[in-house]
Amino acid sequence: MEHLEKLEAQSVYIIREAYREFKNLCMLWSIGKDSTVLLWLTRKAFFGHVPVPLVHIDTHYKIPEMIEYRNRLALEWNLNMIYGENKEALENKQTFPDGKVDRIACCKNLKSEALKRTLSGEWPRYRMDHNQKKYVIDTNKEPYTGVIVGVRADEEGSRSKERYFSPRDKNNEWDVGDQPPEFWNQFKTDFAPGTHVRVHPLLDWTELNIWEYIDRENIPMVSLYFNQGKGKRYRSLGCYPCTKPVDSDAKTVKEIIKELRSGKFANIAERSGREQDKEDGGGLEKLRRDGYM
Amino acid sequence: MVHNIRESINIVIVGHVDHGKSTVIGRLLVDTDSLPKGKLQQVKEMCLRNSKPFEYAFLLDALKDEQSQGITIDTARSFFKTKKRDYIIIDAPGHIEFLKNMITGAARAEAALLVIDAHEGIKENSKRHGHMVSMLGVKQITVLVNKMDIVGYRQEVFDGIKKTYSDFLNQINIVPLSFIPISALEGENITVHSNKMEWYNGQTVLEQLDKFNQAKNLDQKPFRFPVQDIYKFTQDNDDRRIVAGTVDSGSVDVGDEVIFLPSNKKSAIKSIESFNTPVKSAVQTGEATGFTLTTQIYIRPGEIMAKANDILPKVGSRFKANIFWVGMAPMIKDKFYKLKHASSQAYVKLIEIKQAIDAVDLSTVSNKQQLDRHDVAECILETMKPIAFDIVDDNEGTGRFVVVDNYEIAGGGIIVENYSTQDSTLKQHIRERESIWEKGLITSAQRFEHHKHKAKFIAFTGTIGTGKRAIAKALEKELFSYEYNTYYLGIANIEKGLDSDISGNPEERMRRLGELARIMTDAGLIFITTIDDADDYDIETLKLLNEPNEILVINVGENNFSHYSVDLQIPANESVEQAVKKVFELLKFRDIILDYSI
Numbered sequence: 064m065e066h067l068e069k070l071e072a073q074s075v076y077i078i079r080e081a082y083r084e085f086k087n088l089c090m091l092w093s094i095g096k097d098s099t100v101l102l103w104l105t106r107k108a109f110f111g112h113v114p115v116p117l118v119h120i121d122t123h124y125k126i127p128e129m130i131e132y133r134n135r136l137a138l139e140w141n142l143n144m145i146y147g148e149n150k151e152a153l154e155n156k157q158t159f160p161d162g163k164v165d166r167i168a169c170c171k172n173l174k175s176e177a178l179k180r181t182l183s184g185e186w187p188r189y190r191m192d193h194n195q196k197k198y199v200i201d202t203n204k205e206p207y208t209g210v211i212v213g214v215r216a217d218e219e220g221s222r223s224k225e226r227y228f229s230p231r232d233k234n235n236e237w238d239v240g241d242q243p244p245e246f247w248n249q250f251k252t253d254f255a256p257g258t259h260v261r262v263h264p265l266l267d268w269t270e271l272n273i274w275e276y277i278d279r280e281n282i283p284m285v286s287l288y289f290n291q292g293k294g295k296r297y298r299s300l301g302c303y304p305c306t307k308p309v310d311s312d313a314k315t316v317k318e319i320i321k322e323l324r325s326g327k328f329a330n331i332a333e334r335s336g337r338e339q340d341k342e343d344g345g346g347l348e349k350l351r352r353d354g355y356m
Numbered sequence: 357m358v359h360n361i362r363e364s365i366n367i368v369i370v371g372h373v374d375h376g377k378s379t380v381i382g383r384l385l386v387d388t389d390s391l392p393k394g395k396l397q398q399v400k401e402m403c404l405r406n407s408k409p410f411e412y413a414f415l416l417d418a419l420k421d422e423q424s425q426g427i428t429i430d431t432a433r434s435f436f437k438t439k440k441r442d443y444i445i446i447d448a449p450g451h452i453e454f455l456k457n458m459i460t461g462a463a464r465a466e467a468a469l470l471v472i473d474a475h476e477g478i479k480e481n482s483k484r485h486g487h488m489v490s491m492l493g494v495k496q497i498t499v500l501v502n503k504m505d506i507v508g509y510r511q512e513v514f515d516g517i518k519k520t521y522s523d524f525l526n527q528i529n530i531v532p533l534s535f536i537p538i539s540a541l542e543g544e545n546i547t548v549h550s551n552k553m554e555w556y557n558g559q560t561v562l563e564q565l566d567k568f569n570q571a572k573n574l575d576q577k578p579f580r581f582p583v584q585d586i587y588k589f590t591q592d593n594d595d596r597r598i599v600a601g602t603v604d605s606g607s608v609d610v611g612d613e614v615i616f617l618p619s620n621k622k623s624a625i626k627s628i629e630s631f632n633t634p635v636k637s638a639v640q641t642g643e644a645t646g647f648t649l650t651t652q653i654y655i656r657p658g659e660i661m662a663k664a665n666d667i668l669p670k671v672g673s674r675f676k677a678n679i680f681w682v683g684m685a686p687m688i689k690d691k692f693y694k695l696k697h698a699s700s701q702a703y704v705k706l707i708e709i710k711q712a713i714d715a716v717d718l719s720t721v722s723n724k725q726q727l728d729r730h731d732v733a734e735c736i737l738e739t740m741k742p743i744a745f746d747i748v749d750d751n752e753g754t755g756r757f758v759v760v761d762n763y764e765i766a767g768g769g770i771i772v773e774n775y776s777t778q779d780s781t782l783k784q785h786i787r788e789r790e791s792i793w794e795k796g797l798i799t800s801a802q803r804f805e806h807h808k809h810k811a812k813f814i815a816f817t818g819t820i821g822t823g824k825r826a827i828a829k830a831l832e833k834e835l836f837s838y839e840y841n842t843y844y845l846g847i848a849n850i851e852k853g854l855d856s857d858i859s860g861n862p863e864e865r866m867r868r869l870g871e872l873a874r875i876m877t878d879a880g881l882i883f884i885t886t887i888d889d890a891d892d893y894d895i896e897t898l899k900l901l902n903e904p905n906e907i908l909v910i911n912v913g914e915n916n917f918s919h920y921s922v923d924l925q926i927p928a929n930e931s932v933e934q935a936v937k938k939v940f941e942l943l944k945f946r947d948i949i950l951d952y953s954i
Contacts, residue, residue, distance in 0.1 A: 245463070246462075247768070
């Protein structure tokens with residue numbers, strides 16, 4: 064088997080294992096390339112079906128094309144699409160664009176906090192109603208105890224320490240110094256009440272692998288990843304106040320692969336366009352310990 | 357496209373704390389120009405700001421607390437490439453407290469670099485890690501004798517370590533591919549040959565890495581497919597019933613006859629299912645796939661599918677295994693643990709510790725009564741229910757397991773011998789129990805005369821929702837109306853009572869039900885209960901436990917037993933009245949109750 068096939072098989076195995084072991088399972092979909100590959104791998108695992116709800120945390124500062132793409136795929140692929148948000152922080156303007164908090168605190172409010180309360184069911188969840196083709200309040204308020212997430216070990220230091228099945232305690236905290244052993248494809252799937260687990264099927268993939276796979280499988284991507292004629296494209300997607308496009312002429316997936324393999328981005332970290340990573344050396348690790356993706 | 361995809365290999369780097377693993381990796385990353393642009397500069401500036409000398413190890417230790425403590429807590433991965441292929445270097449921590457992290461790293465590696473400090477020499481973990489890596493199945497090992505700069509690049513230091521450590525590895529049947537004298541700090545023999553050690557004419561670390569082979573080809577082994585799950589998604593009128601999992605070894609073609617173990621059920625591959633690929637007629641080792649079968653047989657996740665005319669896995673409940681224990685609490689005898697083996701889960705008990713092996717000096721310790729943290733030992737284990745397995749030398753994937761203690765993976769092991777021909781503890785237990793069974797002054801014949809019926813344990817089985825409970829209760833009522841002594845036991849009643857201490861252990865629940873049935877039937881009752889989704893082994897267990905009294909098994913709905921033949925089969929849509937009548941007829945026919953019409 065070649066490398067992409069091995070990666071695919073391992074991810075599918077992990078997704079199926081999560082599906083088998085957790086009753087209240089969901090998958091986070093950030094709409095970016097990684098979590099869309101994750102969604103595709105889920106269709107691989109379940110032979111075209113997606114039997115897990117997809118959860119998106121809407122900060123309301125996402126680039127509009129992202130939301131449009133999310134809703135279109137949700138309808139086309141018949142997805143059980145759910146989103147959550149931090150309504151209070153948005154109403155009180157506790158955000159970086161409003162100038163009231165710094166970037167890290169903004170991430171904490173709009174992402175970590177919203178995620179935590181959406182997963183737990185404390186805050187309203189909105190579900191795509193396929194008959195009405197619009198979002199309605201989800202009546203299911205049960206907490207999700209298993210959460211599949213598309214993080215990759217090569218993104219930055221703290222992610223390289225993750226497990227495939229990574230427990231979080233009652234306060235959503237990650238104890239990086241005491242993680243469960245994982246070997247021979249046996250993972251920690253037994254949990255004390257009150258804890259939940261993050262499942263990471265893409266841990267072994269690199270940014271290049273992701274694009275190679277998108278190319279091989281012909282997975283539809285948001286147009287923002289491609290140069291639309293102005294010599295700029297997004298390398299990673301996030302909120303528009305903190306994520307900047309990079310200079311690039313790549314118009315197609317193949318051109319992106321070339322750029323990553325031997326071109327201008329071959330040796331530049333993917334998240335170099337993210338402002339929040341720069342604020343403090345360990346900012347992201349701090350966020351992750353508190354439950355950030 | 358395929359020709360563009362590069363080969364990739366996982367390498368683990370192990371060794372004692374401070375022997376220089378992170379420095380070796382940092383050096384490899386820098387010397388192969390594999391770092392993201394600006395990373396080296398960034399770390400150097402950070403060192404300057406904090407007035408400390410730059411170390412290559414800092415490149416890896418991205419986490420704050422690691423930098424402050426100067427040790428690698430967890431397994432970090434670094435990516436780098438040579439002309440030949442891509443590497444994932446898994447950095448495993450050296451501290452003994454983090455042995456489970458080291459195991460996590462080593463288990464997915466195809467080869468290992470074992471680092472020994474030339475100045476400090478062979479330490480405890482140098483040996484322990486060598487042992488663990490071999491138990492985990494990593495066969496390719498290269499030993500890096502690091503910090504040669506500190507010992508003046510002297511050959512005799514290197515030769516001494518090489519000799520001593522080779523002798524140690526030989527005792528556990530490991531022949532390292534090579535020993536390389538290096539200085540990671542100075543970059544000697546990492547990517548270019550060192551001119552400070554002219555006496556060494558072997559390969560550099562980089563050359564050796566490129567010589568490691570990728571994981572061995574398992575395609576020629578017998579076909580093994582642990583069933584991970586069975587899917588039936590009805591959305592969009594999908595009527596496929598798909599057996600899903602990953603091919604552990606071998607290959608299978610559409611049309612091949614297959615057998616599922618331990619249930620022993622047979623069928624044939626009708627189709628290979630996949631999403632967004634051309635139609636497949638065969639699948640190989642490593643593929644995560646799914647099958648539909650030519651017949652609708654009832655199988656469970658956890659069974660192993662093999663080819664019917666191939667060498668089959670063993671089926672049994674006793675085996676000898678080498679176990680390494682990383683749990684905080686020791687592994688003790690006669691306690692239930694959860695065994696996770698291939699895709700199956702079973703309850704398991706430690707029966708006997710043959711000998712514990714000191715991982716450091718390889719001496720054996722006998723008479724150990726429990727497995728303590730970091731022990732490696734040869735043990736006998738017994739599962740409560742038979743499982744399908746292989747001896748590890750025959751088939752790695754189905755020859756190894758982990759043990760879960762109180763939610764945590766606390767140990768791992770490899771199966772080295774099949775012991776299932778020996779009597780199970782259950783049989784021993786029943787023999788002992790019956791030999792001391794204390795009888796009252798009333799004989800069963802006297803009870804029969806008094807009650808006008810024989811004692812009997814009647815178990816209604818079948819899948820959930822077939823209406824067996826209604827039939828069982830109606831039967832109790834009917835028997836009672838004829839003044840027979842009978843009792844219907846709702847299973848839920850004991851779940852929260854007698855069984856409240858063992859939630860989530862169905863095998864132990866079955867055992868207790870069997871013991872209860874033994875007592876109830878000894879009291880002369882017609883004891884009735886229902887069991888959801890029972891399999892052959894469950895019924896065999898009940899039958900055994902109820903001895904010397906007898907069991908009557910009535911299946912309602914689809915019959916999913918593979919070889920147990922039930923006493924009575926009732927269709928799913930049968931009326932309760934009709935079903936009770938049938939049971940009555942059978943009881944009369946078997947002389948359990950007297951024929952009341954006479």
